[in-house]
Amino acid sequence: MGRRNTTQVPYFILLGLTDSPEVQLVLFLLFLLIYLITVLGNAGMVLVICLDVQLHTPMYFFLSHLSFLDLIYSTITTPKTLQNLLTSTKYISYMSCLTQMYFFVFLGATECFLLSSMAYDRYVAICNPLHYPVIMSTRLCCSLILGSYFIGFMDSTVNVLCISSLHFCDSNVIHHFFCDTSPILALSCTDTHDIEIMIFIVAGSTLMxxxxTICVSYVSILSTILTITSTSGKWKAFSTCASHLLGVTTFYGTMMFTYLKPSKSYSLGKDQVASVFYTIVIPMLNPLIYSLRNKEVKNAVIRIMQKKQDSRPLK
Structure with a gap:
């Protein structure tokens, strides 16, 4: 890669988070623990929702898909990051890099609209409780899910098509621990102005x-909660939204910090910290947020364990 050319590179080198072997070992153990918790937590959430009939409601239907997305979302980046922390060769092929980027954008965009669908579900549950079963029908829930996946597919397709048109001349070293849009744009030797605008419009539209949708839903929810006279009623209504609101805040906060800015302002340290948070930490936090604060999920786990215990043959 020493000579300047305009051909596509055969591979990239992921620079990673640090060059220190001691820090790499600590990060490997930390990320491995987080990834195991992520897999167990999200897979367990999907399993519990599928097995317990009382959780077959729109809210938990959306939550099962959120757990599925977080499970795959983390798997797209974390295993490769763990591998690079243990090896001196940190290569990733050009096609593997585009594939990782494609699914990363696809899952991230899908999760954005899934979270907005969950917010709409909470809006209907609190603001129109009598019409909730009619409005949040199976057909509408499936349409919202399919719409979220379709938008994610379109966003990722546009993103990868834009990136695949770039050329890399002077370096193939990505200053990041996975193939993300900003560091790859900064790496290109061709004019990326038009592509940056296109990606910014697509990403900005998705986020905004x-x-x-989430903000409008929660403004309506807050207005409805304030009209409730009893304190216990207000707390019960707010508690049904607290977990989702916390998940939305952490997810959107880091995403907007990272992506709603030009690639030229890419900061290695700050952006990597934010990226670690939303690619590795948040997928672990979501099942904890939605289960630890939710009595229905806890009761469902107890019911499943009791059924398993009762189904054992007597000796």
Whole structure:
């Protein structure tokens, strides 16, 4: 890669988070623990929702898909990061890099609209409780899920098509621990202005439309909660939204910090910290947020364990 050319590179080198072997070992153990908790937590959440009939409601239907997305979302980046922390060769092929980027954008965009669908579900449950079963029908829930996946597919397709048109001349070293859009744009030797605008519009539209839906839903929810006279009623209504609101805040906060800015302002340290948070930490936190604060999930786990215990043959 020493000579300047305009051909596609055969591979990239992921620089990673640190060059220190001691720090790499600590990060490996930490990320491995987080990834195991992520897999167990999200897979367990999907399993519990599928097995317990009382959780077959729109809210938990959306939550099962959120857990599925977080499980795959983390798997897209974490195993490769763990491998690179243990080896001196940190190569990733050009096609593997594009594939990782494609699914990363696809899952991230899908999760944005899934979170907005969950916010709409909470809006209907609190603001129109009598019409909730009619409005949040199986057909509408499936349409919202399919729509979220379709938007994610379109966003990722546009993103990868834009990136695949770039050329890399002087270096193939990515200053990141996975193939993300900003560091790859900064690496290209061709003019990326038009591509940056296209990606910014697509990413910004995804974030803004989904976030606007969430904000409008919660403004209506807050207005309805304030009209409730009893303190216990207000707390019960708010508690049904608290977990989702916390998940939305952590997810959108880091995503907007990272992506709603030009690639030229890419900061290695700050952006990597934010990226670690939303690619590795948040997928672990979501099942904890939604299960530890949710009595229905806890009761469902108890019911499943009791059924398993009762189904054992007597000796």
């Amino acid at each position: 439309v989904s976030l606007t």
